[in-house]
Amino acid sequence: SSDAEYSEFHPSVKFMDDKNVLKTMSSKTFVKKMMESYASAGVIPTHTEDAVDMAKIINQWMEKYGITPVHDAIVIPGEDADKVGNDFNRNIGETSRDYSMVSAVADAMREVYRATVGATFSVDIGNQKGEKQAFDIKLDDMRTPEEKAKDKKKAKSDPQADKPRSFVDELFNMENTAEIVWSERERKIFANDIKLDQLPTTKGSMHELKAEYKKERYQNELIKRINRRLDNMDPSQRGQFDTEEKIKKFAIHILHLSPSATKTMSEKQKIIHNLDIITQVTNALNGEC
Numbered sequence: 001s002s003d004a005e006y007s008e009f010h011p012s013v014k015f016m017d018d019k020n021v022l023k024t025m026s027s028k029t030f031v032k033k034m035m036e037s038y039a040s041a042g043v044i045p046t047h048t049e050d051a052v053d054m055a056k057i058i059n060q061w062m063e064k065y066g067i068t069p070v071h072d073a074i075v076i077p078g079e080d081a082d083k084v085g086n087d088f089n090r091n092i093g094e095t096s097r098d099y100s101m102v103s104a105v106a107d108a109m110r111e112v113y114r115a116t117v118g119a120t121f122s123v124d125i126g127n128q129k130g131e132k133q134a135f136d137i138k139l140d141d142m143r144t145p146e147e148k149a150k151d152k153k154k155a156k157s158d159p160q161a162d163k164p165r166s167f168v169d170e171l172f173n174m175e176n177t178a179e180i181v182w183s184e185r186e187r188k189i190f191a192n193d194i195k196l197d198q199l200p201t202t203k204g205s206m207h208e209l210k211a212e213y214k215k216e217r218y219q220n221e222l223i224k225r226i227n228r229r230l231d232n233m234d235p236s237q238r239g240q241f242d243t244e245e246k247i248k249k250f251a252i253h254i255l256h257l258s259p260s261a262t263k264t265m266s267e268k269q270k271i272i273h274n275l276d277i278i279t280q281v282t283n284a285l286n287g288e289c
Contacts, residue, residue, distance in 0.1 A: 048101065049092065049095060049096070052091075052095050052099075053088055053091040053092050053095060054074065054088075056087075056091045056095075057074065057084060057087060057088050057091065058074065060087060061076070061080075061084060061087070067084070081205070082203065082204035082205050083204070084205075085204075085205025085206075086204060086205050086206070086207050087207075088198070088205075089196035089197060089198055089205060089206060089207035090196070090207040090209070092196055092198050093194065093196050093207065093209035094209070096185075096189075097185075097190050097209075100178065100181060100182055100185070102174070102177055102178045102181050102182075103178040103181070103182060105174060105178075106171070106174045106175045106177075106178040109167075109170070109171045109174055109175075110171065110175070110228065110231070112137075112167070113137065113167070113168065113171055113231065114231065116137050117137065117138070117231075136166075137166060137167040137168055138166055138167075138168050139164075139166055140164075140166060140167070141164035141165060141166065142165050142166060142167055142169075142170060143164070143165050148162075151163070175228055179225060179282065182221065183275055183278070183279060186271065186275055187271075187272065187275055190209075190211065190271070191211050191267075191268045191271040191272055191275075192211055192268060193208060193209070193210045193211055194208070194209050195207070195208050195209075196208075196209060210267070211266075211267040211268050211271060212267055213267045213270035213271050213274075215255065215257075215274075218255055218271075218274040218275070218278060219248075219251045219252055219255055221278060222251040222254075222255065222277075222278050222281060223247055223248060223251045225278070225281070225282055225285070226241060226247050226250075226251070226281075226285065227247065229285045229286075230247075254277055254281065255274050255277055255278075257270060257273070
């Protein structure tokens with residue numbers, strides 16, 4: 001399809017190819033390529049994780065013990081190899097627990113929604129003439145011409161397949177995915193004691209990341225989920241959640257563990273208990289009671 005046909009809402013960059021022909025690549029194209037890499041081998045998440053943890057190690061060890069960064073590797077003192085390895089593995093566990101790429105993308109999309117909802121504005125449609133057109137995030141179809149053609153073929157057997165997908169539709173899908181990923185990671189990985197040996201050096205390099213219940217972590221997740229859905233409501237529909245303070249009090253109250261439960265429950269039991277409540281509240285907010 002020609003550039004002129006490509007009218008979706010995505011920032012774009014223009015560049016000359018090896019044949020000196022002007023080409024346009026939109027963020028939609030980039031995201032699709034990123035997801036292809038993710039699906040094939042986890043390339044981008046793996047390199048992102050490695051870069052973050054390597055930077056942490058350099059900051060932690062550069063002045064105290066002396067290490068030498070070389071391109072995408074570090075040279076470490078032999079006598080400190082087990083300590084560096086242990087710190088690296090600990091960082092991997094903490095980064096994995098505290099950061100989700102899917103949630104980060106969903107949060108960024110939510111900020112775009114908050115900044116533009118209710119507004120119709122002009123965007124660069126990415127053709128060589130630099131033309132612009134009006135765009136409404138709730139109405140305009142974000143599918144590429146190729147996606148539309150595929151959906152039309154699918155519609156022969158499934159009439160629901162050929163439906164417009166707005167920015168808001170994509171936002172809701174991304175947020176739902178982020179919530180599922182977050183809950184499953186917490187339940188299946190971080191509610192357990194895990195041993196990390198991503199950087200094996202010596203016997204002492206393995207790090208054990210123990211299950212740890214942090215009430216603020218689960219309160220913040222529940223507050224985030226409530227706020228996401230309130231964003232989509234008219235103020236008159238918000239009921240008891242009409243202020244940030246009330247949302248916070250609700251989250252604290254419903255996730256509260258009594259002193260006796262705190263003493264008798266294991267860290268894993270506390271985490272699973274909170275996850276179950278978060279799931280129940282999420283389902284209720286989605287009308288799935």
